[in-house]
Amino acid sequence: xxxxxxxxxxxxxxxxxxxxxxxxxxxxxxxxxxxxxxxxxxxxxxxxxxxxxxxxxxxxxxxxxxxxxxxxxxxxxxxxxxxxxxxxxxxxxxxxxxxxxxxxxxxxxxxxxxxxxxxxxxxxxxxxxxxxxxxxxxxxxxxxxxxxxxxxxxxxxxxxxxxxxxxxxxx
Numbered sequence: 001x002x003x004x005x006x007x008x009x010x011x012x013x014x015x016x017x018x019x020x021x022x023x024x025x026x027x028x029x030x031x032x033x034x035x036x037x038x039x040x041x042x043x044x045x046x047x048x049x050x051x052x053x054x055x056x057x058x059x060x061x062x063x064x065x066x067x068x069x070x071x072x073x074x075x076x077x078x079x080x081x082x083x084x085x086x087x088x089x090x091x092x093x094x095x096x097x098x099x100x101x102x103x104x105x106x107x108x109x110x111x112x113x114x115x116x117x118x119x120x121x122x123x124x125x126x127x128x129x130x131x132x133x134x135x136x137x138x139x140x141x142x143x144x145x146x147x148x149x150x151x152x153x154x155x156x157x158x159x160x161x162x163x164x165x166x167x168x169x170x171x
Contacts, residue, residue: 010080022100025065034058037127067142070092071146078154095147097144
């Protein structure tokens, strides 16, 4: 019964910390990521210049924040329950999934603009900042993958230390 209670506590903590971190990091991503200028005129909208570096910079900043969050949240969960890495793995993956989705949602919604409405109502040419977006959807998996890699590294180090200890004691 204690095992189930501790496991559910780790998973609940992972979900809560992942959700709160995702919300906060969404705001940070929105403030940190550069925007691409978008020309809006009657009938269409297009980037002011071909600027793939603006979209790439937004994706890189999202990935960097996700890696940081994956490391911090997973290490915190490991400190909470290191003796049972499977529950930490589940909690870390859930925290990463929820956190990444919330980070994307908050960051992309804070600077959103109704482009179709602007196209319909604009008579002259106007330049606005394009809404923030993740160009590569696989970036939503960076946080959970980071969590899995941290747990793998810690579990491997624990196993390696136990194997060396057993080898020394059998001599």
